[in-house]
Amino acid sequence: DTAVSQTPKYLVTQMGNDKSIKCEQNLGHDTMYWYKQDSKKFLKIMFSYNNKELIINETVPNRFSPKSPDKAHLNLHINSLELGDSAVYFCASSQAQGGSSYNEQFFGPGTRLTVL
Amino acid sequence: AQSVTQLDSHVSVSEGTPVLLRCNYSSSYSPSLFWYVQHPNKGLQLLLKYTSAATLVKGINGFEAEFKKSETSFHLTKPSAHMSDAAEYFCVVRGPYSGGYNKLIFGAGTRLAVHP
Numbered sequence: 001d002t003a004v005s006q007t008p009k010y011l012v013t014q015m016g017n018d019k020s021i022k023c024e025q026n027l028g029h030d031t032m033y034w035y036k037q038d039s040k041k042f043l044k045i046m047f048s049y050n051n052k053e054l055i056i057n058e059t060v061p062n063r064f065s066p067k068s069p070d071k072a073h074l075n076l077h078i079n080s081l082e083l084g085d086s087a088v089y090f091c092a093s094s095q096a097q098g099g100s101s102y103n104e105q106f107f108g109p110g111t112r113l114t115v116l
Numbered sequence: 117a118q119s120v121t122q123l124d125s126h127v128s129v130s131e132g133t134p135v136l137l138r139c140n141y142s143s144s145y146s147p148s149l150f151w152y153v154q155h156p157n158k159g160l161q162l163l164l165k166y167t168s169a170a171t172l173v174k175g176i177n178g179f180e181a182e183f184k185k186s187e188t189s190f191h192l193t194k195p196s197a198h199m200s201d202a203a204e205y206f207c208v209v210r211g212p213y214s215g216g217y218n219k220l221i222f223g224a225g226t227r228l229a230v231h232p
Contacts, residue, residue, distance in 0.1 A: 004159070040224070041154075041204055041224065041225040041227075042222070042224055042225070043160075043206065043222040043225075044222070045219050045220065048219075056219060090159060090160070092159075092160075104162050104165075105160075105162070105220065106159075107159035107160040107161070108159050109157070109158055109159045110157070110158075110159055
């Protein structure tokens, strides 16, 4: 049973297109995240949702829009794709966290996006 | 501000020899620190975490890390490398509590190669 799953695993598309990446977790977690990993393996958070509410929104272009239909799903839609959007995008989930507590984040396998 | 610096981008060891992956941190308060591992084409998996309890932390797969406040270090070690340990390793610090949540701040990663 896959805890955090993403589709598709690979995505190759042309500049200017619009694409979506889907994420689902079956762990019953309240919080979900999107991370971007660039070609140098640097990993940075983009968004975080808790119970369908946006709680973290890093400096990300408006072309990126997360959508959470329910707390088990967090999708990422990207408009007008650019070459610089090529990266691996990871979804993750955790129980609600904050303050002095930390709950492990479980990561999906990643979606490798290539923009031509 | 919280940050981590992984001192080596690549480490190469022979199977059966010790592993040392170095990480220094910067934090304005008592940090929570983690090591994650990413195997090729896989998501990230938590190896171990330090959250102000014992300074020597044991993780999965025989890895451990020691929190040294005087040296602001959290190096990852393993007595004997196995071929399956070849992967990318990330040192992570929990970011400041803001808006009810903490972000994870990732280091740049260390690629561990294990040779027969």
